[in-house]
Amino acid sequence: MTNDSDSDGGSRTGRGRGRGVGLAAVRGLALALVSLPGAVLCFVLSAVSIALIPIGIGIVTTPYVLTGVRMFANGRRVLAAEWGGVRIAPSYRPLPADANPWARTFGMLGDPATWRDLRWLPVDMTAGFVTALLPAALLLYPLEGLAIAVGLWRVLPDGYWYGFVRVTDQASALGAGALALVVLLFAHFFAARVLHGHFLLTRAVLGAPDRELAERVRVLTETRRDAVDTSAAELRRIERDLHDGAQARLVAVGMDLGTIEALLDKDPAKAKELIAQARRTSVEALSELRELVRGIHPPVLAERGLGDAVRALALRLPVATEVTVDLPGRAQAPVES
Structure with missing residues (x-):
């Protein structure tokens, strides 16, 4: 009874791990196909838009481009949590909803989280792409070696290399098949971990440093x-x-x-x-x-904002008062109150 239950548990574990390898390969392949063009596009658009700020065009385009970069990064945060169990908390500074393009541009550029996103893009298009593609490669590459072992070597050019095995005859083809089994065994145990490593790499670049989180907690307190x-x-x-x-x-x-x-x-x-x-x-x-x-809560504050509320208050003073207000937009209601 005990041996039967142990064997059943082992078979279930093996099947579960096999499904995990296939799932990691599919997810990694999909991630690689999306991450490379997405990261390249976001990086190029960001660089061009920021470079155009001195002539004014970038003032208009940069908020939209950086918002797209944030959406791309947030999408990876969601996948990291759902596929890898790695949580990467976003730490963007809030911006006023009605801020003008100038305030939005320099508000976003002054946010350290924005520069973490921009630093992450080159990492994602290089090391991130490799670590995302590797689980699929570990699962698909052995299929070639097994095909060579069962006869594909006959139609391959003479001296074909499979890994470090030079295939010239049936014996070397069997060696390629043995290497394929080793790679497949490696994929069985490490493909899911490689994908998990991809998300750990993402967190290492996108995640806020501990000192920054501590500073935000202090400010919030x-x-x-x-x-x-x-x-x-x-x-x-x-x-x-x-x-x-x-x-x-x-x-x-x-x-x-x-x-x-x-x-x-x-x-x-x-x-x-x-x-x-x-x-x-x-x-x-x-x-x-x-x-x-x-x-x-004066009605003028609710209807016309903080600037006009201060002006209305100044009109009620017994001495002549001049009020100058320079705000990028209306603040949130709790701040105005």
Whole structure:
């Protein structure tokens, strides 16, 4: 029973490894056929577009070209995760959605991840192409040797070399077949690992260095702390404004209403005066609440952006103020707030 189960497990392992070799060969061949022309095209377009920046044409074309390079690199990241189990996290800096071509061009060129993509392209079209094609070559090359061993050598030119075996007769053809079996055995054990090595090479070039990731974590931690501190300060300001303004006036209205209730029968004239005062106080409280809401998120900020919101705020100052705004575009809503 034990021997049967062991043999069944071994046969399943062998079949699984055989399927893995074939799958690695097919995937590697497809990857090689796509990576070489894709990497060459992306590299040439990037070099030409960046070279045209001084005359202005590159300002328009570079964002589109680099976006294409990022899509090509992200596609390889997806394949690395799905086919090789190698995760390569993208680390591109965000750009404003409505940034102008100038800001997008130099924003992307100032991103270290962009230059990692560009450095990866020559690697992918050389070493990457070889490591992607090698699993298929390891699986297909032995077929030639086996064909030579069974008689193909008879139609080959005299002195044909298969690997390091010179085929001249049936004996040397059998030697070529033996070499083919060795290569096939090597492919059986290492084809999938070679493809995995391709993705490890990709991660080594495309992946962000540890120090850069640590710096990004530090910056994100600081900005998050600043955002939390800003939110806490804003909440304290709102609480103070409510306590000192609208809340105090509403308390006064409540007290006036209590006094009015007591004076309504005894002194109607005084009660009428207090009613008018309570009305004025309620109007002032409502006005302060509106001002408070506008201060939280002014309508002009939502409609016209940060620049016009600052200009509108300057118009309300008691002294003459001139505002100059130079922004590449609208920032994200949390940043504007």
